[in-house]
Amino acid sequence: MSFYFGEKTWPELKEYIEKDAVVLLPVGEMEEHSLYLPVDTDARIAKYLTNEIADEVKDDIPVLVMPTVWSGYTPKFVGHWPGAMRVRPQVFTDMIHDICASLADMGFNKVVMIDCHGQHAPMLNIVTKLIADEYEKYFVVASPLVFSAKEFNKVRKSGRGGVSHAGEWEASIIMKINPELARTEHFTDKDKMRYQTDFVSADTALGGQKVCWSSWGIQKTVNGALGDPTQASIQTADAIINAVRKNFKKFLNEYYTFKINDLEQI
Numbered sequence: 001m002s003f004y005f006g007e008k009t010w011p012e013l014k015e016y017i018e019k020d021a022v023v024l025l026p027v028g029e030m031e032e033h034s035l036y037l038p039v040d041t042d043a044r045i046a047k048y049l050t051n052e053i054a055d056e057v058k059d060d061i062p063v064l065v066m067p068t069v070w071s072g073y074t075p076k077f078v079g080h081w082p083g084a085m086r087v088r089p090q091v092f093t094d095m096i097h098d099i100c101a102s103l104a105d106m107g108f109n110k111v112v113m114i115d116c117h118g119q120h121a122p123m124l125n126i127v128t129k130l131i132a133d134e135y136e137k138y139f140v141v142a143s144p145l146v147f148s149a150k151e152f153n154k155v156r157k158s159g160r161g162g163v164s165h166a167g168e169w170e171a172s173i174i175m176k177i178n179p180e181l182a183r184t185e186h187f188t189d190k191d192k193m194r195y196q197t198d199f200v201s202a203d204t205a206l207g208g209q210k211v212c213w214s215s216w217g218i219q220k221t222v223n224g225a226l227g228d229p230t231q232a233s234i235q236t237a238d239a240i241i242n243a244v245r246k247n248f249k250k251f252l253n254e255y256y257t258f259k260i261n262d263l264e265q266i
């Protein structure tokens with residue numbers, strides 16, 4: 001039996017609601033990813049990793065996977081290159097809110113938005129606050145990049161500055177899941193992030209950013225990347241995917257069994 005929400009009948013969904021299933025909502029974007037990765041990279045990765053996560057937990061907890069949200073917000077600047085779908089932030093927030101509110105109205109109590117696009121966190125976070133105020137249900141935003149950062153950083157070849165947009169993390173995953181779509185002959189480190197200070201980390205996987213300041217406004221990009229894909233590899237992708245499976249399994253088990261009033265069990 002599949003875990004795809006869209007393949008269920010309503011009586012089957014009712015059974016999932018009665019089991020208090022966790023619903024996973026993969027959220028990506030369509031935008032240029034330099035000369036070498038497809039424009040649907042974020043949506044493609046969101047769909048792939050969410051399926052991996054569901055496959056990992058399906059024997060432990062009732063889980064459903066929603067269709068992937070493939071378009072959302074990206075800054076106007078990214079529209080310099082063909083490929084960017086630019087849904088306004090308030091429209092995107094409203095759309096995700098309404099999807100989550102529909103699930104809450106059906107009776108689902110646990111939804112995890114699988115965030116695979118660097119711009120979306122503030123909007124998805126707002127949705128969790130709106131849903132909490134309206135329903136007293138506490139939905140979650142979780143990022144596979146954050147969940148895999150520790151393991152990825154152990155095996156990555158690019159130094160600081162290699163991972164922000166179309167860098168080693170994304171290039172490795174596309175090389176693994178759709179090798180024909182990774183134009184490795186065009187890989188270049190021209191757009192590696194080189195500006196780093198006490199406040200700007202220059203690398204989303206290594207972390208340490210202390211201010212909200214868009215990388216697009218910090219370093220000029222030649223081909224539309226902010227990172228270095230030149231040493232991406234399938235082995236690195238395997239490390240990422242294994243970490244995503246393991247760490248999401250741990251978190252989803254915690255989220256599924258968590259009871260807010262059961263303080264003794266925390």
Ligand SMILES: [Zn+2]
Nearest residue numbers: 041042166170
């Ligand atoms: Zn991306």
